[in-house]
Amino acid sequence: MPQRFDLIVFDWDGTLFDSTALIVNSMQAAAVDLGLEAPSRERASYVIGMGLIEALAYAMPGLPQERYPELGQRYRHHYFASAHEVTLFEGVPAMLLSLKARHHWLAVATGKSRRGLDEALAAVDMTTLFDGTRTADETAGKPNPQMLLELMREFGAEPSRTLMIGDTTHDLQLARNAGCPAIAVTYGAHEHGPLLAFEPLLVAHDVATLQTWLLDHA
Template sequence: MAEKSSETLVVFDCDGTLVDSQHNVVASMREAFQTQGLSSPDEQSIRNCIGLNLDEAVLQYLPDPSDTKLLAVLVDAYKAAYFRRRQLPDHDEPLFRGTVETLRALHRRGVKMAVATGKSMRGLKAVVHQHGLEGFFVSLQTPDQNPGKPHPQMLEKAMRDAGAEPANTFMVGDTSYDMMLARNAGCIAVGVSWGYHNDQELQESGAKYLIHDFEELINLVLPL
């Protein structure tokens, strides 16, 4: 690994990496299509697109990809459905095991952290607030201000905010889009096996490391 010439930065994806939100994503996408009298995409197809910008994800399921009016309607319907689900008393998007312990361990050792996600800023801030993660991240990057994954801009902005260089920046995610994002930004791609794309997809899309438990990330970023 390269000698430390700048801040060490760990950038996390959100859905499928920090929090398990697939049930809400799947339900909201199905509801959006049902409001327009359309057949709902199947669960696996929806899971495969988690991590993309919302409009890009919805586009995968349109009967006519050139129908921009329907695309806009479905995107708005999805946002409304997800917002309604977030207000329910039993709303749940649990953190994956070891998330808080890992964030605390990295924070104690002076590692800078950020998030780069396909989630909206409103949705990301809701997750951060729900789980009391305020104070851990020096940068929150979403498609509200950037092109979506795998365009490198979200990582470039996070590195600029943290004072980090690509050689000392780890992009941690569960999808091929995260691995391609890391590759496009020249960063270190770390795939997690507990998310929404399988190990083979992660490796084929550029994962330099594959971890099966958050504790492995601590040892990877902070070697003995």
């Protein structure tokens, strides 16, 4: 069967990398460091995938903007102190290698910083696996479509032949804004209900289901 997609773009945190709890705990700890009330798990997990400044504004809405750099510094301190303990979801390496063997272009579009993504890729020995990557600090953050549009231009891929895969409504809104189809996964940050509103091609509850669909339909 002919391939449906030339370019497959993955979100990182909560989609390939099992970092949801680390992000939430780091945000809560950063708030406490500054003498603030820690955001709830629900509020902190909602911002996963957003750029850091937008995420902090949502998670701690009462914090004056002039304190964002301080809060961001404490967040990064806690995140990088424990990032080595986090790894890929089970089955992710095999899934990505099977897609590479079919000659799809693979990319990452993430709300992480360039430093954060590069360190994460190195930690899981994937610095050469992806054909392209975009981070929130080098382009516009989600759900602005810029990072996806840039990846499509880089590979000459049409929106209809580009697939976005993510675990948050920000990822699915990013795909919609760029005119691309999307797949939602529910094992990351956002729950099933809000993801369904974006009418994804698939809602995958585990990596095995995602891999099976991609090998059969992508």
